[in-house]
Amino acid sequence: AQKVTQAQTEISVVEKEDVTLDCVYETRDTTYYLFWYKQPPSGELVFLIRRNSFDEQNEISGRYSWNFQKSTSSFNFTITASQVVDSAVYFCALSEERPGANSKLTFGKGITLSVRP
Amino acid sequence: ETGVTQTPRHLVMGMTNKKSLKCEQHLGHNAMYWYKQSAKKPLELMFVYSLEERVENNSVPSRFSPECPNSSHLFLHLHTLQPEDSALYLCASSRELAGGYNEQFFGPGTRLTVL
16 A cells, blocks of 8 residues: 655744755555645645656756655755745645556645745 | 536535535546545545546445546536535546556635535
């Protein structure tokens, strides 16, 4: 069975600080996909990134960066120079390869990030 | 409109009422999902539809009844709910079901309160 653990529940930082959100996953599959979603107060989950298990390259998109390490089963998310608009709940999710079947996402419990001015 | 829309955004109902939640996606996707998000619990997948056929039902009580008349619309019919059913109900869609690599796009959710 697949599992996603986000051990941090709430993080509070001051604007312009860097912050890292941790994600640890468990799966028996060799092919799988990892995702990060952002849920602002408006409610909808906003897709941020997808990473497949074969691609361990780290990715940077503006102030966001992701560190995928298969050796520790982690897919951590760093926000550089945080801003108040980054305040949201962030979810890490895992999907296993199921050709011809459903792409079931298993979510972590989410991390509530508060960025204070 | 673009993306995934859900109506109503807020709903208060009594335990004996019957109501329906509506989801519409404008992304040309052919898979749609219902999730339940309760306070301090992970998102729970309720139902999955692919090409208007239900492919997964995660042991959801029968007081929740989904309907997918076409690939753009998804409904969740509610009847005789319990207070513990109060939650945010999220709809999502994805391009196709095959494999696990297609990201899901979510609507804003319906905040349901059962009195």
